[in-house]
Amino acid sequence: MSSSNTQFDLLVIGSGPGGYRAAVLAALRGRKVAIIERQTWGGTCLNRGCVPKKDWHHSAKLINKSKGFAKRGIVGGALQGDMNVAWQHQHEVVKTVRESYVDYLQRLGIEQFTGHGRFLDPHTVAVENGRGQTQISASHIIIATGSSPRMPAGITPASGRILHSDMLFDEAAPTGKRVVVVGGGVIGTEFAFIFQMLGKEVTWITNSKPLSKTLYTPQALGALNKALKAAGVEPRSRCRLESAEVTDEGVRLALQNGETVEADWVLIAAGRTPYTAELGLENTGVKRDAKGFVQATDYLQTAEKHIYAIGDVVGPYLTANQALADATLAVSNIIDGNTRKRDPLWVPELVYSALELGRLGMNDDMAEDEELEPAVGFAAFETSPKAMGQGDTEGFVRILADMDSGQLLGGEVIGDEAGEIIHLLALAPDRDTALKWIAEGRYNHPARSEEILNATETLASQWGLGEQIFG
Ligand SMILES: Cc1cc2nc3c(=O)[nH]c(=O)nc-3n(C[C@H](O)[C@H](O)[C@H](O)COP(=O)(O)OP(=O)(O)OC[C@H]3O[C@@H](n4cnc5c(N)ncnc54)[C@H](O)[C@@H]3O)c2cc1C
Numbered sequence: 001m002s003s004s005n006t007q008f009d010l011l012v013i014g015s016g017p018g019g020y021r022a023a024v025l026a027a028l029r030g031r032k033v034a035i036i037e038r039q040t041w042g043g044t045c046l047n048r049g050c051v052p053k054k055d056w057h058h059s060a061k062l063i064n065k066s067k068g069f070a071k072r073g074i075v076g077g078a079l080q081g082d083m084n085v086a087w088q089h090q091h092e093v094v095k096t097v098r099e100s101y102v103d104y105l106q107r108l109g110i111e112q113f114t115g116h117g118r119f120l121d122p123h124t125v126a127v128e129n130g131r132g133q134t135q136i137s138a139s140h141i142i143i144a145t146g147s148s149p150r151m152p153a154g155i156t157p158a159s160g161r162i163l164h165s166d167m168l169f170d171e172a173a174p175t176g177k178r179v180v181v182v183g184g185g186v187i188g189t190e191f192a193f194i195f196q197m198l199g200k201e202v203t204w205i206t207n208s209k210p211l212s213k214t215l216y217t218p219q220a221l222g223a224l225n226k227a228l229k230a231a232g233v234e235p236r237s238r239c240r241l242e243s244a245e246v247t248d249e250g251v252r253l254a255l256q257n258g259e260t261v262e263a264d265w266v267l268i269a270a271g272r273t274p275y276t277a278e279l280g281l282e283n284t285g286v287k288r289d290a291k292g293f294v295q296a297t298d299y300l301q302t303a304e305k306h307i308y309a310i311g312d313v314v315g316p317y318l319t320a321n322q323a324l325a326d327a328t329l330a331v332s333n334i335i336d337g338n339t340r341k342r343d344p345l346w347v348p349e350l351v352y353s354a355l356e357l358g359r360l361g362m363n364d365d366m367a368e369d370e371e372l373e374p375a376v377g378f379a380a381f382e383t384s385p386k387a388m389g390q391g392d393t394e395g396f397v398r399i400l401a402d403m404d405s406g407q408l409l410g411g412e413v414i415g416d417e418a419g420e421i422i423h424l425l426a427l428a429p430d431r432d433t434a435l436k437w438i439a440e441g442r443y444n445h446p447a448r449s450e451e452i453l454n455a456t457e458t459l460a461s462q463w464g465l466g467e468q469i470f471g
């Protein structure tokens with residue numbers, strides 16, 4: 001056993017978007033920081049989540065768009081996908097990003113420990129790897145250990161055949177054309193489209209309508225369904241997977257309605273659970289809830305005042321965007337005292353499928369529940385000169401504002417580049433003046449982002465909010 005005598009200001013356990021960002025922010029503010037990672041640096045998001053998924057989504061979009069290339073004068077026919085090459089491409093991208101992440105940590109003087117972190121007592125964490133144990137002490141500790149895939153009861157993963165999303169990227173590309181995707185949540189909705197575009201024959205099994213548990217409006221989900229259908233992807237809703245067995249030819253899946261589906265491989269996307277295995281929380285006062293999430297206040301402080309927890313391990317909002325927002329908040333609360341509360345509704349959420357869907361803030365039902373009167377500002381991409389030139393006019397911007405004050409209540413951006421455009425709503429200095437800020441902005445023309453301004457204008461022209469927003 002070796003032992004580090006170094007005392008750190010901050011120790012971060014886990015190097016996903018939450019942990020990585022927290023370490024960087026604390027170092028930028030002059031703190032002495034250490035970070036521990038048990039697996040691959042960068043966590044789920046970089047190695048087996050957002051980053052490789054976006055790489056594939058971009059390829060899927062190009063293939064989908066290529067159906068309309070001929071009428072633009074781009075000849076050669078529609079494009080086709082190759083999953084093996086696509087797998088290699090994301091792998092190279094992830095490797096390059098990972099190297100630059102590790103390099104940045106080094107340049108900031110953040111001490112990196114590779115191994116499994118386990119609390120020995122509330123201020124000491126042991127890092128264990130094949131070479132022995134190091135003990136690290138710190139005044140403050142952030143738990144950022146993320147989550148892992150959940151398999152439905154009785155279903156066991158099997159390499160190349162019965163996969164969860166981690167296996168998709170941690171193992172070689174699965175082979176075979178007949179693919180089943182199980183789950184109508186975010187991963188199911190994204191990968192059913194991606195696999196279909198990469199040349200697979202996708203059967204998509206969902207036990208409820210896709211994304212039905214999210215806050216997207218019926219209009220947004222309707223636009224997504226239309227785009228999925230046009231791409232040849234349709235869910236078989238009200239189907240529940242009961243069992244999956246590996247056969248000589250692939251997998252055999254039994255559904256609750258009595259049907260059997262044969263395929264080469266299946267991706268199971270049935271949710272994720274917080275990861276706190278062997279973390280030694282029993283040696284601290286940190287508590288978990290009934291689902292295993294680490295309990296933390298709105299300041300992200302646990303029952304041990306010097307231990308904070310962020311990202312997926314706190315839940316219930318399992319996005320990199322939330323983990324990044326949490327990191328900013330936890331570091332600020334540690335350094336400046338508890339001044340900032342978690343505000344998940346205002347962290348943008350995105351889905352990358354046959355359409356990009358982005359949203360933040362309240363939806364109509366939530367606004368009405370709060371007894372607010374929402375005015376709806378709307379602009380469709382079908383009249384955007386940029387979108388027309390791109391031949392990509394699906395989708396819209398929809399903004400909710402308070403009828404009296406013009407305060408921003410929430411918004412949706414549906415369509416290509418939603419993940420970029422949504423920042424105009426997310427970065428406004430405050431919600432009272434957000435739409436004024438948009439109204440007074442300077443824009444590049446023609447651009448898809450201008451539809452945010454056009455939707456804001458309809459709040460004035462149709463709802464009489466001209467003075468509040470443009471005055
Ligand atoms: C397929 C897929 C696609 C996704 N796409 C998106 C997207 O487009 N946009 C988005 O916002 N979100 C996306 N997500 C969600 C996003 O990846 C997660 O919400 C995010 O990674 C959570 O960040 P985190 O820092 O909390 O934890 P993680 O990224 O899970 O990182 C936690 C890290 O802690 C390490 N760790 C755990 N225990 C220990 C220990 N005891 N000692 C040392 N290290 C430990 C783990 O090895 C891991 O590297 C996606 C997820 C998946 C699965």
Ligand SMILES: NC(=O)c1ccc[n+]([C@@H]2O[C@H](COP(=O)([O-])OP(=O)(O)OC[C@H]3O[C@@H](n4cnc5c(N)ncnc54)[C@H](O)[C@@H]3O)[C@@H](O)[C@H]2O)c1
Pocket residue numbers: 152182183184185186187188190205206207208239240241242268269270271272317318319320349350351352
């Ligand atoms: N773009 C993003 O931000 C992004 C992308 C991917 C994943 N994520 C996060 O990762 C997490 C995990 O994603 P996910 O899609 O696995 O989870 P999810 O919780 O979003 O959806 C799981 C789905 O699986 C269904 N399901 C469960 N058991 C089933 C069964 N036996 N048969 C059929 N369907 C079944 C559920 O009804 C649900 O629709 C989510 O919380 C999500 O926020 C985010």
